[in-house]
Amino acid sequence: MTVIVIGSANQDYIVQLEHAPALGETVLAKSLRKQPGGKGANQAVAASRAGAEVVFVGCVGDDDDGALVLRQLRSEGVDTSEVEVVGSQPTGLALVYVFEDGENSIAVIPGANGAVPASRAARVIRRLAGPNTVVVTQGEVSHEVIEAAISTARSTGARPILNLAPYSVVERDVLALCDPLVVNENEASALLGTRVDDLGSAKLAAASLARLARSVVITIGSAGAVWAEGDALGHVPVPVVDAVVDSTGAGDAFVGALSTLLSEGATLPRAVEVGVRAGSFAVTRLGAQSSYPMREDIGFSVDEGRERVNRRYTMPVAQE
Numbered sequence: 001m002t003v004i005v006i007g008s009a010n011q012d013y014i015v016q017l018e019h020a021p022a023l024g025e026t027v028l029a030k031s032l033r034k035q036p037g038g039k040g041a042n043q044a045v046a047a048s049r050a051g052a053e054v055v056f057v058g059c060v061g062d063d064d065d066g067a068l069v070l071r072q073l074r075s076e077g078v079d080t081s082e083v084e085v086v087g088s089q090p091t092g093l094a095l096v097y098v099f100e101d102g103e104n105s106i107a108v109i110p111g112a113n114g115a116v117p118a119s120r121a122a123r124v125i126r127r128l129a130g131p132n133t134v135v136v137t138q139g140e141v142s143h144e145v146i147e148a149a150i151s152t153a154r155s156t157g158a159r160p161i162l163n164l165a166p167y168s169v170v171e172r173d174v175l176a177l178c179d180p181l182v183v184n185e186n187e188a189s190a191l192l193g194t195r196v197d198d199l200g201s202a203k204l205a206a207a208s209l210a211r212l213a214r215s216v217v218i219t220i221g222s223a224g225a226v227w228a229e230g231d232a233l234g235h236v237p238v239p240v241v242d243a244v245v246d247s248t249g250a251g252d253a254f255v256g257a258l259s260t261l262l263s264e265g266a267t268l269p270r271a272v273e274v275g276v277r278a279g280s281f282a283v284t285r286l287g288a289q290s291s292y293p294m295r296e297d298i299g300f301s302v303d304e305g306r307e308r309v310n311r312r313y314t315m316p317v318a319q320e
Contacts, residue, residue, distance in 0.1 A: 001132045001133075002053045002054075002128055003047045003053070003134045003135075003260060004055045004057065004125060004133065004134070004136070004153075005043050005054060005055070005136045006058070006137040007038065007058055007116075007137055007141055008038035008110070008113040009038040009041040009059075009060050009073070009083070009091070010091065010093055010111075011068065011092070012037035012038075012094045013094070014096045014287060015029045015031075016031045016032075016033075017097055018099070033287065035287055036069045036072040037249065037288045038069075038140065039165065039252055040058050040140065040141070041058070041069060041073060042252035042253075042256070042289055042292075043136055043255045044056040044076075045072075045256065045289045046255065046278065046289075047260045048078050049076065049292050049293060049294050050257045050261075051260055051295045052259065052260040054079065056082065057120060057121055057124050058083050059115045060083060060092075061085070061086060061090040061111060065090070066090075066112070070083060076289070082120065088112075089111045089114065091112055092111040092112060092113045092140075093108070095107045095108075098286070102243075102244035104248045106248070108140070110140065114142065116145050118142070118144040119148070121137075121149045122152040125152040126152060126156055133153075133156075133158040133159070134160075134260075135149055135152075135159065136161045137150065138163045143168065143170065146162065146174065147170075147174050150174050159263075160179060161178065161182060161255070162174075162178040163252075164183050164187050164191070165182075165184065167183070167187040180213065180214070180215035180216050180229075181209060182218075182219070182254075183209075183217075183218055184220070184251060185197055185202065185221070188209065192209070196218070203233060205218060206233060207228055210230065210233075215227070215229040216228050217268075222238060222244075223237065224236045225272050227272045229268050236269070236273050238276055239277060241280055242284060243284065244283045246286045247283050248287060248288050248291075249287070249288025249291065250279040250283045252288065253279045253293070254275040254278055257271075257275045257278035257293075258271045261275070277298040278293055278298055281293040
């Protein structure tokens with residue numbers, strides 16, 4: 001039960017503000033924190049904390065930020081033997097602005113993430129892939145890497161997951177292999193050319209996207225997530241949380257837990273349910289990787305593909 005994550009690794013600079021500054025406005029920040037991030041590294045940590053054996057494929061710069069990112073991944077039990085240290089680019093960097101309501105805005109400087117080679121991704125997948133292997137990639141690497149990861153995963157019997165964040169145009173024959181394709185409302189809107197901004201429109205979008213991919217999941221923030229697989233469609237609401245502190249990286253917590261459950265043989269609806277719990281846990285804490293739950297924090301285990309869920313976190317899965 002292996003999860004191979006091919007993606008970005010950044011150093012995050014998290015700035016807490018009361019509100020977003022208007023054009024020309026200067027505001028005083030409440031605090032600044034520096035910690036590892038990047039969608040790929042985040043999802044690798046989230047999957048490892050959920051119980052998966054995780055191999056991370058990526059690139060960092062030959063600098064202090066890169067060394068810190070690698071130390072953090074290793075401390076989380078992630079195999080970093082396939083991470084390349086490059087001297088031509090600095091480690092990726094993200095400026096994360098967190099506001100009092102828990103929302104955020106992020107600017108990413110890709111740096112070394114653009115140097116991830118498609119050939120390395122394909123080679124690692126061919127070497128490690130098996131029937132219980134899940135391959136995860138995201139939109140923070142090149143199209144060549146995305147295509148190589150998804151197509152090689154499918155050809156070797158692994159299960160390919162594409163988190164198309166941030167959105168970019170991907171060939172339809174690549175989308176057709178994704179199981180699932182994971183997007184949020186904005187990314188679903190860009191894919192379909194229609195507005196997706198609430199539960200009803202997300203259900204319609206999921207049904208449409210399920211005709212493009214083998215399965216699809218649309219995360220819809222505080223409304224949870226919608227999934228579609230063939231003709232089946234369902235919605236998983238979020239559990240009640242005390243307070244939303246920071247939504248940074250919550251989607252990555254979702255994808256990491258989802259991929260772990262799928263590698264263990266869970267059904268897509270059940271994997272989405274646990275992913276929603278992981279994302280909901282993450283928003284109650286500041287930062288990305290540091291906010292992710294351990295397996296016991298969200299109270300689940302797997303028994304023949306069915307999770308025994310801690311009553312405190314149990315929620316219904318509504319299916320249409």
